[in-house]
Amino acid sequence: MTSPFPNIYQLRRVSSDNAKPCTICYKSTQAVLVSSPDFFYVCESHLKDKQFCTVKYADGEDGKDAEYQSLHEEVRSLDQKATQIQHKIQQRESQLAKVRDYLWKPKDDENQPDLKKQLAEIIKQRDLASAKLEKFIKAYTRYMLDAVFYKSRLQQHSKKIRQQQIVQKLNNGTLFPSIPDLPKP
Numbered sequence: 001m002t003s004p005f006p007n008i009y010q011l012r013r014v015s016s017d018n019a020k021p022c023t024i025c026y027k028s029t030q031a032v033l034v035s036s037p038d039f040f041y042v043c044e045s046h047l048k049d050k051q052f053c054t055v056k057y058a059d060g061e062d063g064k065d066a067e068y069q070s071l072h073e074e075v076r077s078l079d080q081k082a083t084q085i086q087h088k089i090q091q092r093e094s095q096l097a098k099v100r101d102y103l104w105k106p107k108d109d110e111n112q113p114d115l116k117k118q119l120a121e122i123i124k125q126r127d128l129a130s131a132k133l134e135k136f137i138k139a140y141t142r143y144m145l146d147a148v149f150y151k152s153r154l155q156q157h158s159k160k161i162r163q164q165q166i167v168q169k170l171n172n173g174t175l176f177p178s179i180p181d182l183p184k185p
């Protein structure tokens, strides 16, 4: 049996007028987790609780965790490069200062402007990569509920469907078999 909705929930926020009690702790919250047709209100603080859910990156049912990893890795490696160059610049500057102090005259270091240019370029790339990562996180962050919570969502969903069917049958008058030969009062 395929499930009526996947265990991939997206966070939506409603206005403060539409805040409702959290499904878990009953505090008022504006955050809603949605995996259409299912949705429920939940405090955003619970989203960090690994016992409740784990973060996934996805577009619909297409996983995007690998893309997240590679964007994250790009930012990390550019950060590392920037730190290395900063280190080199500091080292050169302190060596230069020693030489300067020793000789009592300014000393040119031809590599220094080059390193600073390199650093500026790397920082520019890093900022671009972080902006891309942020945009990605905003667009594709999803939450996978812990198995117990997901099962309870599925149960609530089928209960709701059953209730709707009963209401429909009551409205149609088909819930109870008709008894044609009831004695007249």
Ligand SMILES: [Zn+2]
Pocket (backbone or CB within 6 Å): 022, 023, 024, 025, 026, 027, 042, 043, 046
């Ligand atoms: Zn709560």
